[in-house]
Amino acid sequence: MNYPKPDILQLNPILVPAINDTLNARYTMHRLFEQEDKDAYLREHGASIRGVITGEHTGISNDMIERLPALKVIAVNGVGTDAVDLAFARSRGIPVTATFGALTEDVADLTIDLIITVLREIVPGHDFVRDAKWPEFPSPSAIPLSRRFSGKRVGIVGLGKVGRAIAKRAAAFDCPVAYTDVRSMDDVAYRFAPDLLTLARESDILVLAAAADKAQGIINAAVLDALGRDGYLINIARGKLVVESDLVEALQGGVIAGAGLDVFVDEPNVPAELFTMNRVVLQAHRASATVESRTAMGEMVLASLAQALAGERPEGSLTT
Helix, strand or coil: CCCCCCEEEECCCCCCHHHHHHHHHHCEEEEHHHCCCHHHHHHHHHHHEEEEEECCCCCECHHHHHCCCCCCEEEECCCCCCCECHHHHHHCCCCEECCCCCCHHHHHHHHHHHHHHHHCCHHHHHHHHHCCHHHHCCCHHHCCCCCCCCCCCEEEECCCHHHHHHHHHHHHCCCCEEEECCCCCCCCCCEECCCHHHHHHCCCEEEECCCCCCCCCCECHHHHHHHCCCCEEEECCCHHHECHHHHHHHHHCCCCCEEEECCCCECCECCHHHHHCCCEEECCCCCCCCHHHHHHHHHHHHHHHHHHHCCCCCCCCCCC
16 A cells, blocks of 8 residues: 655755655655745645755744644754754754764865865965966975974864864874863863863964854954964854954954865855955865765765654654
């Protein structure tokens, strides 16, 4: 006997074809992001929706949750949950899941990529060759000397899974590693700094790896001044953790040496002043943008849907 497939509301696209194929095979998919009149579409289909797939930035509003009376699970395809009211979902007994752990290795890899690219000035060097400047200016002094990564003091803000993966990679470059977090961790040998200013003052490279869904503006002029003129800021966490106007002023004024940024306060809008700075490397929030990470994330979304619709508590539920 053929039973009707459960209805799933999808608020963001998934870029892995195999995951979409599985979703289509298992469920009746309602891709809200493809609809012109989203409100009318919800009025028509909202009562039958049993699961929601969303992104960490899109989340889901409480109003939309209230319009989905049969909802059994909210699966966030990402690690950020600040765009979902977890307390509200908990009050309605709706599990909210995220794809924690799926992207750890790729985010840590990109962190090291950004550090080396900024310190060794890979982008200006690439442009120098590509733009045929080398034959015109063959002197070794035509390109300023860059900085070594190996042995630099690396300070990590947030020693969760990603922070630890970054620390492991930095240690392989003989970098002394320190960190700050809400508490000291007994299971690591890295040095604990009691506060952010101390960590910045004692670091050559300050890496933001904190989830910090509720925090913002913790990297301000005082922290950047503590990091100092030979220091570098790397942010693969949350754009809102940085006061961008303070960062721009610090870079323009030589308060710090450079920055590698994958996230910004108002994505996709990036402060234009950053575009012309040689010791700044910019990415379009792509730390987890590999086939491997996105496939693993999609598989976790599939597991969350299957478990919840089978009446089970999804692994990693944050609310039930």
